[in-house]
Each structure stands twice: as C-alpha cells, then as structure tokens.
Amino acid sequence: MKQFLVNRDGQVSLAATIVSWGLVALLVCAVFSFAFSELRYGWNWNAIWQYRQKFVQGWLMTVAISAAALLVSLLLGLLTALARRSALLPLRYLSMLYVESVRGTPLLVQILILFYVVANAFGVDNRYLVGVLTLSLFAGAYLSEMIRSGIESIRDSQLESARAIGLTRAQTYRYVIFPQVVRQLVPPLTGQFASIIKDSSLLSIIAVSEFTLNAQEVNAFTYSTLESYLPLAAGYLLLTLPISLASRALERRFHYAT
Amino acid sequence: MRLEFRAIGKAFGELQALRDVTLNVAEFQSLAIIGPSGGGKTTLLRIIAGLETPETGQLSIDGQRLDFSEASLLLHRRSIGTVFQAYNLFPHLTARQNVMLPLVKVHDVAVGEARAIVDSLFERFQLSAHADRHPAELSGGQQQRVAIVRAIAIKPRFLIFDEPTSALDPEMTAEVLDFIAELRADGRNLIIVTHNMGFAREVSDHCLFIADGRVLEEGRSSELFSRPQNPLLVNFLAKVLRY
Numbered sequence: 001m002k003q004f005l006v007n008r009d010g011q012v013s014l015a016a017t018i019v020s021w022g023l024v025a026l027l028v029c030a031v032f033s034f035a036f037s038e039l040r041y042g043w044n045w046n047a048i049w050q051y052r053q054k055f056v057q058g059w060l061m062t063v064a065i066s067a068a069a070l071l072v073s074l075l076l077g078l079l080t081a082l083a084r085r086s087a088l089l090p091l092r093y094l095s096m097l098y099v100e101s102v103r104g105t106p107l108l109v110q111i112l113i114l115f116y117v118v119a120n121a122f123g124v125d126n127r128y129l130v131g132v133l134t135l136s137l138f139a140g141a142y143l144s145e146m147i148r149s150g151i152e153s154i155r156d157s158q159l160e161s162a163r164a165i166g167l168t169r170a171q172t173y174r175y176v177i178f179p180q181v182v183r184q185l186v187p188p189l190t191g192q193f194a195s196i197i198k199d200s201s202l203l204s205i206i207a208v209s210e211f212t213l214n215a216q217e218v219n220a221f222t223y224s225t226l227e228s229y230l231p232l233a234a235g236y237l238l239l240t241l242p243i244s245l246a247s248r249a250l251e252r253r254f255h256y257a258t
Numbered sequence: 259m260r261l262e263f264r265a266i267g268k269a270f271g272e273l274q275a276l277r278d279v280t281l282n283v284a285e286f287q288s289l290a291i292i293g294p295s296g297g298g299k300t301t302l303l304r305i306i307a308g309l310e311t312p313e314t315g316q317l318s319i320d321g322q323r324l325d326f327s328e329a330s331l332l333l334h335r336r337s338i339g340t341v342f343q344a345y346n347l348f349p350h351l352t353a354r355q356n357v358m359l360p361l362v363k364v365h366d367v368a369v370g371e372a373r374a375i376v377d378s379l380f381e382r383f384q385l386s387a388h389a390d391r392h393p394a395e396l397s398g399g400q401q402q403r404v405a406i407v408r409a410i411a412i413k414p415r416f417l418i419f420d421e422p423t424s425a426l427d428p429e430m431t432a433e434v435l436d437f438i439a440e441l442r443a444d445g446r447n448l449i450i451v452t453h454n455m456g457f458a459r460e461v462s463d464h465c466l467f468i469a470d471g472r473v474l475e476e477g478r479s480s481e482l483f484s485r486p487q488n489p490l491l492v493n494f495l496a497k498v499l500r501y
Contacts, residue, residue, distance in 0.1 A: 157345040163309060165360040165408065166336030175359060180350050 047222040048231070058214030059235050065132055065210055066197045066239075072136035073196070074189075077143025084148055095144070102141035107202055110134055115206045131203040131210075139196050146188050150181035190247035194240040201236075211235055259320050259416055259447045260285055261306070263473075266315030268301055275301040276312065277471040283464060288448045290462035290479065292455065294494060297469040300420055303451045307418045308334040320415075336364055339409025340418045344425035346405035347393040353400075354380070354389040357408040365412055379407050383437065399430030403437055416447035424453060435461075455498050459483045467491045 003016040083095040102110065111134050119130045154177050162172040204213035212232060219228035261283040268276040276298045283289065291299045304310040305317060308324070308331040317324045324334060347356045354376050361372040380386045385403060393401050402422055409417055419438065423431040435457050442448055442461050452458050458465065458479070465482045467475040467490075475488040486492045 155345060157342065158348060160309070160342065161346050161348070164307065164335060164340040164342070165412075166332060166364045167360070168332065171363055175363060176348055180348075183350065 041226060043227065044222070044224045045227055047224050048218060048227040051218045051221065054214045054218055055211070055231055055235065058209065058211040061209060061214075062197065062200055062211040062235075063239065065128070065135065065200050065203065065208070066193065068132045069135035069139060069196050069200065070193050072132065073139035073143055073192075076136055076140030077147050080140065080144040081147035081151065084144065085151065098137075099141045099144050102138055103145075107134075107138050107199055108205065110138060111202055111206060127203075127206050127208050131200075131206065131208040135196060135200055135203065138199065139192055142195075143189070143192060146185060146192075147181060150184045151177055153184065154180055187247050187251040190243050190250060194243045194247075197239050197243075198236060259287070260318075261289070262316075262318040262321075263302075264316040264318075266302075266305065266312045266317060268298075268305065268310065268312045274471050276305075279315070279471075279473055281466075281473050281476065283466070283476065286447075286462075286464035287445070288442050288462045288464070289450070290458035290465045291449065291451045291468060292453075292458055292465060292494075293468040293474075298471040299451050299466075299468045302466075302468060303418060303420055303449065306449060307338065307340045307420075308332075309340070336360075336412075337415050338418060339406075339412060339414035339416075341402070341405050341409050341420070341422050343421045344398070344401075346408070347401055349393050352390050352392055353385065353396065353404045356393070356404060357411050360408065360412055375411055376407075379411055383407060397430060398426045399433040402426065402430075402434045406434075406437055406441070410441065410446070416449060417441065419448065419450040419452070421451055421453060453498070455483070455495065467494070469494070 003013055004020060006012055080095040080098055083091045084099075086092050086095075111131075114134045114137070115127065115130050119125070124130060158176060159172065162176045167175065200210055201212035203210055204216060207213065215228045215232040219225050222228070261281075263279045263281045263283075266276055266279040267274075279302065291303060293299045301310060305312050306319070311326045311331070324330070347353070348359070351359065354373070357376045357379070358369070358372045361367040361375060362369055367375070377386070377389070380389050383403060385400070385407065388396055388400055388404070393404075396404065406417075406422075422438065423434050426434060431454070435454070438448070438450070438457075439461050448461070450458070450462065462479045465477065465479040466473050467482070467486075467488065469490050475482060475486065475491050482491075483495070486495055
C-alpha cells in the first residue's frame, strides 16, 4: 500500500505508476461503459465514416485558425502590455479597458458583436478573418496580463544595472527584460494555445467551417449525434493533450534553469 | 582625478537627501565616502554615477561640467564603471555573457574581440572556471567580482562602488575588497561608498564624511581617520570602530 503514496521527495516507482494509471483507466471505463450500455443506443459508425473527409478538413481548419490566432494574440498581448506601461495615460487606459472588458465578458458575445455589428459596419464580410481576429483579441487580453506580470517580475536592481552599463531603454527591453519574460512565458503560452484551440469551437456560430461546425453538420446529415461528437472530443484531445504535456515538460526545464 | 560640487541639492519627497553641497575635492586617485546610513552618501555617489539628477547645483569631474540632460547622462554612464551592493548581474546570462553585453551592445566591440577581452580578464582575476556559469551558480563574492570585471572591461574613466560588500559574509567581503585594492594598485581611479572603515582607510587617499545631507569633513584619509575634527565624525568613528 505504501508504494501508492507519494513520498516527500515526490518520487514514485514505475510499477506503482503503471498500476495506478491502470486503476484510474478501469474506473473511468467502468463508469462510461455502464452509462453507454444503459443508453441502448443504436450505433451507426458507417454513416459517419463516409464523412471522414469533413472531420479531417474541419480539424485542419481548427489547427490553422488557432495557430494564426496564437501569433496575432501574442503580438496584441505584447503591444497592450507595453501600452499598459506607457507614460501616455490614454494609451494606458485603453489597454486597461481592453483587458478588463475582454476578460470580463463571454467569448460568445464578443464573437456575435464583432461579427454582426463591428465587422458588418466596416464592411468586412470574411468570417475567417473576423474569426481569427476575435479569437486573437480574446486570447490577447490574457496574454497581455501574463506579459505584463512577466515584465514586472524583473527586479528593479536589474533595470538599475542596465542603466549603469549604459543600455538605452530599448536595449534594456531587448537584452534584459524580454529574454527573461519569454522564458517565463513559454509554459503559460502553451496552455493558452490549448485554450485557443478549444475556444475556436465557438466560431461555429458564425459559420466558420472549423472542426465543431463540421461535426454539427455531419450530425445533421446522419442523425448520428454521439458518432459525430465523440470523434470531435477525440480530435481536440489529440491537439490539447500533447500541448499540455509539452507545457509541463517546459515548465520543469525552465524551473531547473533558474 | 578631481571633483567640484557647487550648491548641489536633492530631495526625495519630504526627505532632503543633500543640502547645498559645495566642495572642491582636491586631486585624488581613490576617494572614500563614509557616514551614517541615510546621511546622503549614496545619493551623492549616484549623482556622480549619472544615475540621479540633483534638483539644484552643478558637478564638475576633472574640470568638465556634467550636463544633467538624459542624453548626456547616458554617455556619462557609459564612460564609467558602476558596481552596486548586489544583484548587478543579469540572471539569464552567463558570467561571460554578462561582461560581453555592454562591450558588444554599448561600446560596439566585435564579438570575437569582446570574448578575448573577457577571457583575459577572467584569467587574470581567477574567474575562468566560472565563465560559463549563471549568476545563481556563483557565490556572492564571485558574482561581485564578475560585476567588477564587467565594470572595468569597458576601460572606464573611473570606477564607482556603492557598498560593494554589504551583502556578503566576511570571507567573501575579503575576497572582493582584495580585488578592489588590486585595482587601486593598478592605478585606477575609484570612488567608493563603504561601511568598512578599515578598508576605507586603507584603500582611499582622500575621504568625505557625509551626514544629514552635508559634507561635514573632508581631507586626506591618513589625516581624517587619525585626527578627525568634526564632533559628529569623531562620534561616528568611535561607534563604528568600537567592535
């Protein structure tokens, strides 16, 4: 029994790890196989198989949209984090307003307003463009706070040293602040990427043909709800699980580096 | 080198750190600034280092009047070497990279040449074994020695030390003070704020005693320490030398 307890050093044996995982898997399988058997559901995987191409296309679109949104949100987060520290008050307040209003409202509402009101008013009707921008605005607000707290975590004594050796303000950011912020940012950034991937499913409401919308369409064509949504869940896990594992590995690596 | 202060005043909010400091410090090679904590010695040092701007007054170094605009102060800071109490080094860079950074990015020395400069300085000051370590992997004394090497690598006009050993234990203090004494023996110009009176007396040829925002006494260190005149200095020395 003792082998199943994590000791103070946090060390566990391989055997205990395997057996424990086995137990967990057994429990989860038991619960779900019971639930599904009670359902008496007439499975029809053949109907779904015909639409496999749609799943693949939707999945690839989700990957593309999420990757684009990650890049744009990183840029937005960086700019607004700097704006938040700017000496110019209106710029600082704009950044605060952006971060607080985006973090305080549901993404669903943001998508609807930005697409049907804002984009419409400005004559932008490319829903993919609006989709990526909305997702970027959303994630950018969270990244902005991460970057800001990263910058603020740099000790004053380092900024003082940077001044003393004659670095300009720009050089101080370039050679002293950013390298350290980036290092801190890598683990939460990977987590943010996983969030963006899941959040992109909401773009289905403005008919962006991503993974979730494709699954909904297959369901509508085949009336096979579970057969449509189970692959959907698996498809998201296929993306988010490796990212989550990578995030943890990076966290460990940077933890030892300091 | 020579220093001339003319009516220098500096306040931090309510606190008047320096009051109308006017003084010609005669030719010196190594100047120690001593005095009680909060008396204004660090503020004066930071003004000399170009890190702080006085509200009033003028400062001339070697007959050259210092212009307190940010652009000239940047150039001024680049021409001198400053070492603080602690945390001088950037934690994400190795010891070698820390020293190379100002050489390459501020003083436009080619990377290969900068590396050669750093390696020969590390060799000379027994730091070669630590060149590729990050600050967190070095002792406090080693960190300060690397910081001093960074300050001298740029061939500064003079060096400024702000209580360079106050965060160190006695053994490391000796290691760093030996290093500074060696720099003095090399003929470098130094200005040092220190709480270590024995060291101040040994390493400096001139000394300022600052308390309550004023320079209360100045003179050759040999004189000042053996025959202090101002009662506050007499009192101060009696107190700090008691143990």
